[in-house]
Amino acid sequence: MKRSFLLTLLLVIAVAATAVAGTIEGKVSPGKSVVYVDTIQGKTFPAPSQQPVMDQKGLVFGPHVMVIQQGTTVEFLNSDNVQHNVFWPSISGNKKLGHNLGTWPKGEKRPFKFDNPGVVSLLCNVHPEMAGYIIVSPTPYFAEADAIGNFKIENVPDGKYNVVAWHEGMKQQTKSVDVAGTGKADFTLSK
């Protein structure tokens, strides 16, 4: 009897949560951009336990762009048979948040937990041509647009948010979006 009550309660909560969770859809030009919901006042989110891997292989960062939630720990892997370094001079222009992870050989990983939101420009001081990006979203609500720019951020609670769109080499753009089941935001980024 007690177990049935608990199951019913969980079901009701789940249905209710689904009812208020919406999506933000839209199109961003150019494609392959990152879109995320900016900081929500008064709300914090637990850090995810998953640790994505940023690889260095063939003298290239892979993936070239990675979007993560604030508080995520990223594993930096060197898959090349040459030394690689990873550093970033700033996070979204804040040079105090610059960091050098060091230089290490093939097969080794070095973790780093990103506690500050923003755009992290990854560089390697052994191979100056290498570049990669980690976009640290302050919320778990983010998405990467496809090649033609369509994106969809799911499980966003109803409410009003600032949505940010970012693309390499472009000025990022912020738009206010009302989510009531669904929200829509289109972006056209420029240099």
Added chain:
Amino acid sequence: MPGQPFRTGNRVLPFLVLVLVLFATRESRAIPAFSRMYGTSCSTCHIDFPKLNDFGKAFKDAGFKFPKDDESMIKIPPVMLGAPANAELWPHAIWPGVIPGLPPIGLRYNTYFQYTSTNRTNFNQLLPPGTVAPFIPTTDFQTGFFSIFTAGNFGSDIAFWVDDDISVSGANANGGLGEAYLKFVNVGRLMKLPPYLLSLRVGQVELDIPFTQSKSIWISPYDIYSQANIGAVNGAFPLQQFVNNAFTFAGSGKGIELSGGHSTGGYHYSVAFIDQVTTPGLSQANNNNYVPTATGSNQGGVGVASDANFKDIYTNFQYRFNLERDKASRNAIQAAGPTGPRDHTYLNVGSFYLYGRSVQRLSGSTLDGLPAVVTAREPFYRVGGNFTFNYHCCLQFNGLWMYGHDNNLLPVDASGMPVPLPVSGTTTVGLVSGRPATFSGGFADVEWLAYPWMMVLMRYDGVNSTSDYINGLTSGGFTNSPFNGAAYATRNRVTPGVQFLIHANIKASFEYQFRPSQSVVIGSNPRTGYPVAISPFHTNTAVAGLEFVY
């Protein structure tokens, strides 16, 4: 705690960049073709090009390819000259190989600006009265070199290199071939020797001298590398030497070189056998209309390059000690091998030795008075040592010392009396040993990478040659001395410099040369009666250059 991505320091130098955007080095040989092939920056292999970092040295040691996983790094696929499976058919098929997907060609151009101190006009005193002296400007823009170079490998550990100055001084002059060789890397594997124990280089090469001259970052050459050994020939002094050896380390040699080890840690050795070219002016061709050569026609050729059968023998041995204090990082560097971190502390020490036999041929006679050719074969050697102390990423101290020794065979006539030098006539019938012609000297420098884009330099050059000193003290002449009227037997030069990488392939360089003491007025020492230089002066120069490679 935030780290620092680069070496940092004072940020007040941008104005210097603007001021010095007019300068470059002379003999650099960076290879932008590799940047294209691997899709990577010049600075992957170079610190202040053409100076190689450890990875660049490992890349070169491996035959111009990545020491490990080279194929996975190439962004432009090579063209196959036969499928790899053809190797199984050998000898019934050509052994497969590859050529680079893009022609690995690099080009380089540089230009200079020179300021010369007012003492430049002092040499006009040497001209006969009434002669209009050639004008030497205080400031002068000078066109440098336009060079082409190509390098790469054919797969299967066979590498190549060719560089040539196709235009010098903007005057359609040909500066000539620098190096041109094939390198068979790891040929020792055919004898089941350990990797990197034996490689073979064949062609025209710069000897494996401890500090390269042709790929130096300095505008001015190392004085000791340019030192020939010309014996004392000045009637005002009792010392007479029949030595006329034009060999210098600054030039390239034709021959073969065996080498092994690594340039990045542990031992490195080389043994070379090169054509002997010691006669002044005999740099390339020794024409003979009757003897065919490999590069000549049926009626003779132009390719004879030696002036004797003997081949000069050159040996070089270096050892690098890893001085990382932290055991973990020291072990990590050693474990990583040639791809180890480049910015570590080490001490490299080494020595080198060259043995040759300089040849001079005289029209003489026999004791019976019959015409004869008298041949003086004068053994000579050069021996020296060197060190490099590299501190972390950015500070390097280098030093080299060398001693040169040439046997001196003096011509004598039928009565056994020395024939006055320089020799004229045909009275020589034989040779007797005299005092050897010797010199010594070297250099020491400091190279500080203040920023990844700025190198601060300081160098001291010293050459001690008694014969140069004696030859320079000829009134109104100085033609026998490589340095006009050396006031002292030791020539000193101090050269501060600074270089800026405007981009990874564009460099501005500046050097001020506090040059050795010179003189044009000869007096007599009242005690010895020997000539002595009076009123010595210095002809200092400031040279700036701008260079790019692409």
